[in-house]
Amino acid sequence: MTEKQLALLRRQLLQRRRQLVETHQNTNRDIGELMDAPKDPEFEEGAQTALTEFTLHRLTDSQRREVEAVDQAIARMDEGDYGTCADCGGEIYFERLQALPFATRCTDCATMEEKRRGIGVVANPGTL
Numbered sequence: 001m002t003e004k005q006l007a008l009l010r011r012q013l014l015q016r017r018r019q020l021v022e023t024h025q026n027t028n029r030d031i032g033e034l035m036d037a038p039k040d041p042e043f044e045e046g047a048q049t050a051l052t053e054f055t056l057h058r059l060t061d062s063q064r065r066e067v068e069a070v071d072q073a074i075a076r077m078d079e080g081d082y083g084t085c086a087d088c089g090g091e092i093y094f095e096r097l098q099a100l101p102f103a104t105r106c107t108d109c110a111t112m113e114e115k116r117r118g119i120g121v122v123a124n125p126g127t128l
């Protein structure tokens, strides 16, 4: 990977991070508005609250995980490990990193990991 490509990906990562944090702040504001909003009397109160909390929890949880992934990718850039597959040590191609700047595995290893997980679910139906 060239210095120019690396700089481009770093910019992408920082931009994504800012986006996520801004969305997160907007979400927090939305929560505040929901808390203040008068309850819909047509809707059972408990069910409405549970549904709202569930949706917001899922959203902020996945946002937090993505921010962590972005931070880890930037840390790997600083250490010079960025673009190296965590499994086989091979190169992660620029095209893949452009689509997924915080990828930690090359296409082959990521596909293998997905297959492994897929088989795991089928082999252990009791865990579902």
Ligand SMILES: [Zn+2]
Pocket: 085, 086, 087, 088, 089, 090, 105, 106, 107, 108, 109, 110
């Ligand atoms: Zn690999």
